[in-house]
Amino acid sequence: MTMPAQDDLSIAKRVRRFLRDHPLVPLVVLLIGLVVVLEIMRPGIFNERWIGNTIKFAIPLAMLAACQTLTMLTGGIDLSVGIAATISAFVVATQVAILGTPGAIAVSLIPAVMIGIANGIGVGLFRVHPLIMTLGTGLIGTGCLQVYQRTVIATGSSVPEILAWLGTGRTYGAPNSLLVFLPLAALIIYALRRTGFGRLLYAIGENEDAARLAGVRSWQVILALYALSGLIAGITGLIYVGLIKAPSLSLAVPLLLPSVAAAVIGGTSIFGGRGTYSGTIVGALILTVLTTMLTVLQMPEGSRRIMFGLIILVVTAVYVRITEDS
Amino acid sequence: MANEPLLEASGVVKSFGAVLALRDASMQVAAGEIVALMGANGAGKSTLVKILTGAIRPDAGQIRIRGRDHRVHSPAEARQTGLVPVYQEPSLIPDLDVAANLRLSETPVEPFLKWVEELGISGLRLDEPVHRLPLATLRILDLARALASEPDVLLLDEMTAALPTDLVERVLKVVRRQCELDRSVIYISHRFSEISSLCDRATVLRDGLTVGTVDVGPGSEERIVEMMLGAPVKSTEEIVRATGQSLPVQTQETPRLRVRNLSSGTKLSDVSFEMRSGEVLGVVALEGQGQDELFEVLAGFERPTGGHIEIDGRDVRFHHPADAIAAGHVYVPGDRADALLMQRSVRENIALPFYARPARWGNINMGAEKTRVDGAIDRLQIDTRAQGEVQRLSGGNQQKVTIARWIAAGVRTLLCFDPTRGIDIRTKREIYPLLRELAAQGSSVLLYTSELEEVQLACDRAVVIFNGRVVDIIDAQDADEPTLMRAAYGLTNGSAGERAGDNAEEPRP
Numbered sequence: 001m002t003m004p005a006q007d008d009l010s011i012a013k014r015v016r017r018f019l020r021d022h023p024l025v026p027l028v029v030l031l032i033g034l035v036v037v038l039e040i041m042r043p044g045i046f047n048e049r050w051i052g053n054t055i056k057f058a059i060p061l062a063m064l065a066a067c068q069t070l071t072m073l074t075g076g077i078d079l080s081v082g083i084a085a086t087i088s089a090f091v092v093a094t095q096v097a098i099l100g101t102p103g104a105i106a107v108s109l110i111p112a113v114m115i116g117i118a119n120g121i122g123v124g125l126f127r128v129h130p131l132i133m134t135l136g137t138g139l140i141g142t143g144c145l146q147v148y149q150r151t152v153i154a155t156g157s158s159v160p161e162i163l164a165w166l167g168t169g170r171t172y173g174a175p176n177s178l179l180v181f182l183p184l185a186a187l188i189i190y191a192l193r194r195t196g197f198g199r200l201l202y203a204i205g206e207n208e209d210a211a212r213l214a215g216v217r218s219w220q221v222i223l224a225l226y227a228l229s230g231l232i233a234g235i236t237g238l239i240y241v242g243l244i245k246a247p248s249l250s251l252a253v254p255l256l257l258p259s260v261a262a263a264v265i266g267g268t269s270i271f272g273g274r275g276t277y278s279g280t281i282v283g284a285l286i287l288t289v290l291t292t293m294l295t296v297l298q299m300p301e302g303s304r305r306i307m308f309g310l311i312i313l314v315v316t317a318v319y320v321r322i323t324e325d326s
Numbered sequence: 327m328a329n330e331p332l333l334e335a336s337g338v339v340k341s342f343g344a345v346l347a348l349r350d351a352s353m354q355v356a357a358g359e360i361v362a363l364m365g366a367n368g369a370g371k372s373t374l375v376k377i378l379t380g381a382i383r384p385d386a387g388q389i390r391i392r393g394r395d396h397r398v399h400s401p402a403e404a405r406q407t408g409l410v411p412v413y414q415e416p417s418l419i420p421d422l423d424v425a426a427n428l429r430l431s432e433t434p435v436e437p438f439l440k441w442v443e444e445l446g447i448s449g450l451r452l453d454e455p456v457h458r459l460p461l462a463t464l465r466i467l468d469l470a471r472a473l474a475s476e477p478d479v480l481l482l483d484e485m486t487a488a489l490p491t492d493l494v495e496r497v498l499k500v501v502r503r504q505c506e507l508d509r510s511v512i513y514i515s516h517r518f519s520e521i522s523s524l525c526d527r528a529t530v531l532r533d534g535l536t537v538g539t540v541d542v543g544p545g546s547e548e549r550i551v552e553m554m555l556g557a558p559v560k561s562t563e564e565i566v567r568a569t570g571q572s573l574p575v576q577t578q579e580t581p582r583l584r585v586r587n588l589s590s591g592t593k594l595s596d597v598s599f600e601m602r603s604g605e606v607l608g609v610v611a612l613e614g615q616g617q618d619e620l621f622e623v624l625a626g627f628e629r630p631t632g633g634h635i636e637i638d639g640r641d642v643r644f645h646h647p648a649d650a651i652a653a654g655h656v657y658v659p660g661d662r663a664d665a666l667l668m669q670r671s672v673r674e675n676i677a678l679p680f681y682a683r684p685a686r687w688g689n690i691n692m693g694a695e696k697t698r699v700d701g702a703i704d705r706l707q708i709d710t711r712a713q714g715e716v717q718r719l720s721g722g723n724q725q726k727v728t729i730a731r732w733i734a735a736g737v738r739t740l741l742c743f744d745p746t747r748g749i750d751i752r753t754k755r756e757i758y759p760l761l762r763e764l765a766a767q768g769s770s771v772l773l774y775t776s777e778l779e780e781v782q783l784a785c786d787r788a789v790v791i792f793n794g795r796v797v798d799i800i801d802a803q804d805a806d807e808p809t810l811m812r813a814a815y816g817l818t819n820g821s822a823g824e825r826a827g828d829n830a831e832e833p834r835p
Contacts, residue, residue, distance in 0.1 A: 194689060194690050194692065195687060195688055195689055195690055196680070196681025196686045196687040196688060196690060197681075197687040197688070199674060199677070199678070199681050199690070200681055200682075200687070202667070202670060202674075203667055203670070203674075203678055206667045206668070206669055206670065207663075207664075207666070207667050207668070209664050210664060210665050210666055210667055210678075211678070211682075212627075212646075212647055213625075213627075213647055213657060213659065213664065213665050214647075214651075214665075214678040214679040214682055214731070215647055215648040215651040215652075215679050215682035215683075216648070216678075216681075216682040217646060217648055217682075220684055224684075224687075273667070273669060274669065
């Protein structure tokens, strides 16, 4: 009897094809699973307040992960976003007393965009590997921030009220940062699916020669991409300083590697050409819930990090296996 | 034929997946004999060479050396049994110096230097890094290294291709002397003049089959060409009917494309021709005669090292494929994988050029895109059942996508590099009429094809390139396969291919 075996095969194949065509489904299932486990571990934790908090902390991560998703689609990465966000946060907090809130916000985004432009020139025109280029500009940014700190040491710092409202406030229970995040996320998702720029990101990541053959000058795309990544990182810094309310020289730096992890867990291929921003958002939520879970377990910091690392590896490995080509 | 063959291969079969590269190949080489191995592109020459040298293993068949059954599993083993190849590409490691390369291959230094001298290279320093040496010297060093190991059978693959004339003379002399020592040579070359002056016999392969062995002598060239072509296998009339007649062209107008004295790198030396609007111009050449470089220059991928390209009478310079596309020059490369986004949909692949310019990076009008893409899909009859990902399409349909892209985006000059290679006969028959149709609507098509019968089916004229130069321009009605084959081998006007470059067409006024 071979029929049942064949049937099994076709069901397994169908499931695979379904997962492959809907890569978001297993991620959402995983997210729900984690929440259920958390509720079992600590009954009653799952309430409106907790959801709001989780989203509040997931948003800056998801925004930095947007930078990773976009650059990874072209086969790149942006390791300077942690410091770019920190610089914006620090500049806004130290300049608000001098320039007023709107001026400080505008000025604070300039260095982040400039880091992005430098990355774009290095990667797009001089063909420096993105890993090296963004690591380099990140270090340079760190140095510049330290120099800048000395010049404003007497100024003191304060977080503009509008940013505090955005970062920590809630309206009818929903975090105010959604006001920034939802339009941004919608814009990115739309741009990736329905704009020429989005198409070109996928094209360059999958086959840069083919893009060139079709007349695409990829340096233009890369330059715009990294500048955009810098801008998003800067905005993230503003939201994040409103959430943490204590600007420091390494404010958003700890978010850098989780932002890479969120993109990868969300199904973005680091080799380029494959990934969605909706996956990345779920990835950021998964990481945030995971962090809560490990905190709830009251593990010592060391074992918590070990667990965190292991879970990321296992989830990514399994996810890649079930959604890749059979 | 000699009594006891030094090397004997018989019934050799090799398939790669579904493709049968060798069906039944055989050849014999006697001691002291020089045998040419001949065959058109894709006849199975290189597969047979790789099997003889142990680089790949045959599925079936026997290889004997000195009557002893002989199985080699690696090039090193083949070397030990006395069969030493010199390949077309230099095989020394570029980052090491000459001495280190010799140590690596355990080549004795004294005889090596003696051969280098004999082959006409003086003043070679052993501590010279290989990457600083010119290509011709590298070829000579490869040969000297092979000779230093005193091979019983020397296998030379296009040995003289990159050499200047004086070195060619030296090489031929040295090779000839091998057989005085009772050693044998298998000689692969596209140059008939060398074969007739050097070889005793020629073994001819066609479609993976050894079709015969000819004693080389006066008049044998014609026989060899005939054997390489074989009897006409396909009924061509049917296709001709489908493609319609080539249209008459006015001769007085400014040509769409005029190429003058174009050169690029070492492969493309001096190419001049004109292509008119509404014309399908064929390019015929053996492998590696400079056609790849010609297309890359015309498509804006490479900058020429000399010469001019004129479009509609105006001089143009392409710095990027985007420049060529802006001038209406669009390129369908030989390898589909170079042109396609395999994981993306048919629609995205076809629409890709629409969004190349920053002005078009914004919102996509999905309705308008669909109309344009569907128009191209209809026109090329692309099977869209698996349109979600191009990699799920058949080869023929993938090829159609690469062409459809330019039909949707707009084309004035289509540069098509071997568009029908490796695709099914039905798709081929759809592609020829399509090219003719494009021409009839006023576009120009430059078509390189490795299948000679396509020239009469699809082209108005054919430019024949040999050794980086145009050796002949033939009207379609005269471009039957034997004529093209002779021309491709540099045998135009019975001049036996000697100094093929000299009878290149003069640039037209």
